[in-house]
Amino acid sequence: MEQKKNGNDYTHLLQNLSRLPRKIIALHEFDNVTEYVLHELCNSDCFNIIKAAYFVDNPDFDCFRGVAGYAQDEQFEGDESVVNDPSVFTKHLEHCAFNQKVRETSTASIKRSEQKDHELIEQIAQKLGLEAPSVRVWSLKHGNQGLLIFVHGQDLANQDEAFNEHLENGLHMLGFCPVG
Numbered sequence: 001m002e003q004k005k006n007g008n009d010y011t012h013l014l015q016n017l018s019r020l021p022r023k024i025i026a027l028h029e030f031d032n033v034t035e036y037v038l039h040e041l042c043n044s045d046c047f048n049i050i051k052a053a054y055f056v057d058n059p060d061f062d063c064f065r066g067v068a069g070y071a072q073d074e075q076f077e078g079d080e081s082v083v084n085d086p087s088v089f090t091k092h093l094e095h096c097a098f099n100q101k102v103r104e105t106s107t108a109s110i111k112r113s114e115q116k117d118h119e120l121i122e123q124i125a126q127k128l129g130l131e132a133p134s135v136r137v138w139s140l141k142h143g144n145q146g147l148l149i150f151v152h153g154q155d156l157a158n159q160d161e162a163f164n165e166h167l168e169n170g171l172h173m174l175g176f177c178p179v180g
Helices: 011-026 031-041 079-084 087-093 096-104 115-130 161-176
Strands: 050-059 064-073 134-139 146-154
Touching: 011 031, 011 079, 031 050, 031 064, 031 087, 031 161, 050 115, 064 096, 087 161, 096 115, 115 134, 115 146, 134 161, 146 161
Parallel strands: none
Antiparallel strands: 050 064, 050 146, 134 146
16 A cells, blocks of 8 residues: 655655654663654654644643653754764753743643633643644553644645554654653
């Protein structure tokens, strides 16, 4: 079955996704593995996302917090060097204002809130400067939820089903990363 991405096949995207589990294992003791995986998913070799904010909602502890942020203009260059020397990426993150802003975001659990989910998500997106964002929510272990608020360069409604399936599968890889 041939899968196309705007006239091109998905081979390159799937190759990048298939390398992520190996990188997650190689970096398992690294403090910033979650940020690294988000950067890998968002870069132009994968889903080409302009800005993304990853959150974990833990209703058991009534906690919703930012875990990692990605901004294309703060993109890390030097993919393979991270596996050999993770401190290079950590130093890069010190200069990533958007990641810091996301990580500073913390509130009560959205799942437990009386307020409507979409209203809370809109407030967070506005606070982060994300205009007309897309949102993906997925289940994580221990009854938690992952939430990605992001801006994509293309209208995702016009993407084919395969692209959206690959995006969902990629986001689930964040569930294998520490929350921090």
